Amino acid sequence: MISVQEALSIILDQSRSFGTTTVSINEATGRVLAEDIHADRNYPPFHRAAMDGFALRSIDFLEKGIRTYEIIEELFAGGTSTLKPHEGQSLRIMTGSATPIEYDAIIRIEDCTVNGTQVTFHIDTLKKGQNIARQGEDAKAGELIMAKDTRLFAPEVAALAVTGRATVLVHQQPKVAVISTGDEVISVGKEVKPHQIRDSNSYALASFLHNYGLSITYRTLVPDNKDLLSKAVQDVLEYDIVIFSGGVSMGEADFVPGILVDCGVQNLFHKVKLKPGKPLWFGKLPSGGVVFGLPGNPMSCQVCYKIFIEPFLRQCLGLGKALTLQLPLVVNKKKNVKLDQYFPCVLEGGGIKPVVINGSGDITSTLHSHGLAVHPLEVDDLVKGDTVDFIFW
Amino acid sequence: MISVQEALSIILDQSRSFGTTTVSINEATGRVLAEDIHADRNYPPFHRAAMDGFALRSIDFLEKGIRTYEIIEELFAGGTSTLKPHEGQSLRIMTGSATPIEYDAIIRIEDCTVNGTQVTFHIDTLKKGQNIARQGEDAKAGELIMAKDTRLFAPEVAALAVTGRATVLVHQQPKVAVISTGDEVISVGKEVKPHQIRDSNSYALASFLHNYGLSITYRTLVPDNKDLLSKAVQDVLEYDIVIFSGGVSMGEADFVPGILVDCGVQNLFHKVKLKPGKPLWFGKLPSGGVVFGLPGNPMSCQVCYKIFIEPFLRQCLGLGKALTLQLPLVVNKKKNVKLDQYFPCVLEGGGIKPVVINGSGDITSTLHSHGLAVHPLEVDDLVKGDTVDFIFW
Numbered sequence: 001m002i003s004v005q006e007a008l009s010i011i012l013d014q015s016r017s018f019g020t021t022t023v024s025i026n027e028a029t030g031r032v033l034a035e036d037i038h039a040d041r042n043y044p045p046f047h048r049a050a051m052d053g054f055a056l057r058s059i060d061f062l063e064k065g066i067r068t069y070e071i072i073e074e075l076f077a078g079g080t081s082t083l084k085p086h087e088g089q090s091l092r093i094m095t096g097s098a099t100p101i102e103y104d105a106i107i108r109i110e111d112c113t114v115n116g117t118q119v120t121f122h123i124d125t126l127k128k129g130q131n132i133a134r135q136g137e138d139a140k141a142g143e144l145i146m147a148k149d150t151r152l153f154a155p156e157v158a159a160l161a162v163t164g165r166a167t168v169l170v171h172q173q174p175k176v177a178v179i180s181t182g183d184e185v186i187s188v189g190k191e192v193k194p195h196q197i198r199d200s201n202s203y204a205l206a207s208f209l210h211n212y213g214l215s216i217t218y219r220t221l222v223p224d225n226k227d228l229l230s231k232a233v234q235d236v237l238e239y240d241i242v243i244f245s246g247g248v249s250m251g252e253a254d255f256v257p258g259i260l261v262d263c264g265v266q267n268l269f270h271k272v273k274l275k276p277g278k279p280l281w282f283g284k285l286p287s288g289g290v291v292f293g294l295p296g297n298p299m300s301c302q303v304c305y306k307i308f309i310e311p312f313l314r315q316c317l318g319l320g321k322a323l324t325l326q327l328p329l330v331v332n333k334k335k336n337v338k339l340d341q342y343f344p345c346v347l348e349g350g351g352i353k354p355v356v357i358n359g360s361g362d363i364t365s366t367l368h369s370h371g372l373a374v375h376p377l378e379v380d381d382l383v384k385g386d387t388v389d390f391i392f393w
Numbered sequence: 394m395i396s397v398q399e400a401l402s403i404i405l406d407q408s409r410s411f412g413t414t415t416v417s418i419n420e421a422t423g424r425v426l427a428e429d430i431h432a433d434r435n436y437p438p439f440h441r442a443a444m445d446g447f448a449l450r451s452i453d454f455l456e457k458g459i460r461t462y463e464i465i466e467e468l469f470a471g472g473t474s475t476l477k478p479h480e481g482q483s484l485r486i487m488t489g490s491a492t493p494i495e496y497d498a499i500i501r502i503e504d505c506t507v508n509g510t511q512v513t514f515h516i517d518t519l520k521k522g523q524n525i526a527r528q529g530e531d532a533k534a535g536e537l538i539m540a541k542d543t544r545l546f547a548p549e550v551a552a553l554a555v556t557g558r559a560t561v562l563v564h565q566q567p568k569v570a571v572i573s574t575g576d577e578v579i580s581v582g583k584e585v586k587p588h589q590i591r592d593s594n595s596y597a598l599a600s601f602l603h604n605y606g607l608s609i610t611y612r613t614l615v616p617d618n619k620d621l622l623s624k625a626v627q628d629v630l631e632y633d634i635v636i637f638s639g640g641v642s643m644g645e646a647d648f649v650p651g652i653l654v655d656c657g658v659q660n661l662f663h664k665v666k667l668k669p670g671k672p673l674w675f676g677k678l679p680s681g682g683v684v685f686g687l688p689g690n691p692m693s694c695q696v697c698y699k700i701f702i703e704p705f706l707r708q709c710l711g712l713g714k715a716l717t718l719q720l721p722l723v724v725n726k727k728k729n730v731k732l733d734q735y736f737p738c739v740l741e742g743g744g745i746k747p748v749v750i751n752g753s754g755d756i757t758s759t760l761h762s763h764g765l766a767v768h769p770l771e772v773d774d775l776v777k778g779d780t781v782d783f784i785f786w
């Protein structure tokens with residue numbers, strides 16, 4: 001049986017680009033840039049007034065000692081000025097205006113007294129350039145402001161808008177198929193008998209993918225029947241990511257690995273030193289796509305998504321590793337298996353508190369948790385204060 | 394001028410429910426429950442086999458010392474058994490099956506040797522109940538598993554599916570209006586002159602709201618014209634949340650606060666001891682909705698959303714405070730204003746590293762940052778190792 005790290009390495013070796021597509025910036029949140037974004041012009045595009053107040057020539061204030069100025073014009077954001085200032089002249093200016101080149105300082109309105117067409121400044125010193133954001137000081141025209149493979153959240157979407165990008169090239173979403181299996185598994189909305197359970201894993205996977213602006217392309221539920229499973233595999237041979245839920249363990253009806261191999265899917269590993277999620281199966285489609293065979297238990301499915309499928313997806317999309325925090329445990333924690341154990345936990349008191357669970361079949365075990373932390377294979381007992389790796393859901 | 398805490402308190406006092414609505418669980422990610430979710434039956438719904446292996450009566454193993462058993466039947470997940478076991482008899486059972494009540498332990502397949510219709514167990518001890526998840530041990534029928542006001546992420550969406558909820562009652566999305574203002578502001582996609590800038594704040598706000606599964610209902614761009622601003626306010630008098638961007642500072646074209654008051658909006662505060670975001674205006678519509686007047690600078694808009702609008706939205710939706718981490722600074726940090734300063738930063742080396750910025754008008758200042766940390770008003774200099782509050786974008 002291979003370790004989690006070995007398994008992840010084999011999985012990441014199969015990563016490949018899904019291609020690119022153009023989306024509206026209204027649909028871009030969570031997606032990943034597939035092009036570099038350069039400043040379309042200088043930013044600020046002009047010497048931007050950073051305060052409401054009066055623009056002046058600093059030489060008049062600093063060298064000539066003038067404190068009272070003639071107001072020759074008013075300039076609003078979006079407007080342009082027409083007059084050139086002479087000694088002792090000043091321009092009333094509003095935040096966001098393009099400060100004319102002749103002025104090199106702005107005194108904020110709070111430090112001024114206006115008397116008709118005159119303004120007096122109540123400050124002793126002045127710095128040349130004060131309250132003016134210089135053209136290009138944030139970014140020069142043509143400068144790279146967001147590189148390809150940047151994930152788009154609100155700040156990045158805003159920057160796209162600033163630079164005039166109504167549409168943007170992003171990484172294409174992969175074709176994702178989710179095939180839930182099991183004679184005992186019933187679709188949500190259908191009647192469930194006492195010895196049956198409802199499919200929940202396809203919903204968990206759909207919700208996880210939603211965070212990346214992605215959706216499941218093909219979704220079905222297949223009983224433990226070799227012919228029907230084989231037919232389902234035929235349907236998804238051209239997909240980028242195929243996820244089976246259930247049917248990968250040691251039972252006599254765990255047909256998934258055998259069927260996959262019979263259909264030409266290359267077995268890259270089966271079983272990982274991991275709890276929950278030990279029966280994980282992974283393989284490669286003839287077309288280059290990948291197949292994850294996840295255990296059917298809800299928690300196993302969710303853990304396997306987070307530690308294997310999401311990293312694979314991120315690497316295909318050009319992203320690095322998801323944010324991992326190193327945080328101290330706030331309680332002691334025992335472990336009695338020689339496996340990497342991933343446990344749901346909440347962030348509390350500056351550290352990590354495990355959620356109480358019975359087993360990986362629990363439907364409540366991951367509820368209300370912030371994410372997963374790892375209890376490493378080689379460590380039997382963790383004690384309060386020990387630092388562990390944590391990832392958010 | 395009031396403090397950030399005072400401002401937030403005034404804002405939160407205006408929170409109110411937006412009502413409820415029913416959505417498909419396929420659309421539920423990010424939304425907030427408006428009903429309690431109870432277990433529709435016991436979970437597990439039956440004594441679930443947690444391993445592939447053989448079920449037996451523990452009394453035969455422990456008291457009678459029997460190690461080799463007759464295999465009387467095979468039970469697959471989703472199936473039911475027909476035979477009752479007698480002494481020395483065993484049931485081949487697959488993970489996920491409903492273990493018949495007569496059996497009280499399962500020995501995993503790895504510890505068995507099968508020889509025709511007989512199985513021999515290679516273990517010395519056995520615990521009554523082992524490898525069987527007891528009916529109801531996770532949740533009893535009728536038990537509360539998710540309370541009203543729980544936010545729905547993948548684990549919670551999965552639990553809805555498990556309990557058969559194809560649709561779910563969630564908090565209604567508020568009617569949100571975003572009105573960008575400014576003669577200098579041009580819509581994305583239109584030609585921009587050298588002294589003009591493009592609207593980006595409405596895109597940032599739309600992207601932020603997307604995290605809650607919400608969208609902007611009304612979105613417009615209005616020049617600094619009293620009549621047009623007044624008309625825009627008339628259009629949004631019945632909205633839950635109205636957000637103005639720009640026009641709230643000290644300039645002569647900053648008409649927004651005056652127009653709002655003229656239109657019957659109650660001024661609850663103007664200006665906060667905050668950087669960036671000092672000119673923030675907040676008021677209450679006659680209909681009970683609220684109006685945020687945000688400064689127009691991109692970073693100010695984003696900071697004001699995170700520290701005022703998002704907490705308001707969360708409280709209206711029944712949610713508590715967003716997750717705040719207390720983390721150490723990895724560098725020294727100076728501040729020269731008596732304001733609470735919120736600064737974009739990245740999580741690095743177990744702590745917080747501020748992103749270098751010129752000013753709140755920068756378009757690049759919040760890019761690639763993980764979130765915001767706060768440099769408190771009363772502290773001039775923070776030194777490496779000092780703990781500060783951090784929130785994710």
